[in-house]
Every structure is written in structure tokens, then in C-alpha cells.
Amino acid sequence: MSLTTPIPDNVIDLSHERCPNIVVGVIGAMRALEVGEILQVIATDLSAPSHIAAWSRQSGQKMIEMYREDDCFVFYLQRCPEPVWHRALAEAAGAPKQRKEL
Numbered sequence: 001m002s003l004t005t006p007i008p009d010n011v012i013d014l015s016h017e018r019c020p021n022i023v024v025g026v027i028g029a030m031r032a033l034e035v036g037e038i039l040q041v042i043a044t045d046l047s048a049p050s051h052i053a054a055w056s057r058q059s060g061q062k063m064i065e066m067y068r069e070d071d072c073f074v075f076y077l078q079r080c081p082e083p084v085w086h087r088a089l090a091e092a093a094g095a096p097k098q099r100k101e102l
Contacts, residue, residue: 006064006076008040009033015044015072019051026052026077030061033079038064041075048073 012029014022022043029039041052049066052075056063064076 006038006040006078008076009037011040011042013042014048015042017043018045019047022048023051023055026055027059030077030079035079035081037079039075039077039079041077043073043075044071045073048075052077 010029010033012025014025017025022041022045026039026041029041033039043052053063053066055061056077060082061080062078064078066073066075068074
């Protein structure tokens with residue numbers, strides 16, 4: 001834990017959930033945030049650190065901090081703009097392109 005703990009805009013307690021439900025819960029909570037806002041995640045599943053870290057890298061969202069406190073893992077994730085490569089992959093996979101309104 002750092003000397004200055006981030007101040008979260010939202011907290012989600014996923015204690016007693018198991019992966020992949022933890023990652024699904026994080027995705028839903030992150031979608032509700034504005035760019036730059038911070039989500040605090042609390043989890044007890046031993047695989048949560050590796051799964052959330054991998055999701056963070058793959059999605060382009062920033063993991064500010066992660067630490068273990070008693071029997072819980074605590075994560076601070078910051079919502080980042082969707083990376084250009086992420087949109088390109090979604091379009092290549094057949095997701096509809098978003099069009100700007102004139």
C-alpha cells in the first residue's frame with residue numbers, strides 16, 4: 001500500500017466471487033465510470049490479482065495500485081480512454097462502427 005491511497009469514485013466489493021465473475025463485475029463497474037475516475041475493487045479469490053492485472057493490460061485500463069489487506073485483495077483501477085487498437089480489433093471482429101452524428 002502506498003503512502004497516498006487513491007480516492008475512489010466508486011467501490012465494488014466482489015468478496016467471495018470467483019473468476020470470471022470478478023472480471024465481469026469489474027468490466028460493468030468500469031463502464032459506469034467517466035474517463036479519469038477511479039474504481040476500488042475488493043476481492044478474496046486468490047486468482048484475482050493475475051486475472052485483474054491481465055484484464056487491465058489487455059483493455060488499456062490503468063491499475064494504479066494493488067495490495068493485500070488481511071484476507072482481501074484491494075485494487076485501484078482508473079478508467080482510461082478506449083485505446084485505438086482496441087476499437088480496431090472490435091471492428092475487425094465484426095462489431096459495428098460508431099458513427100458521429102452531424
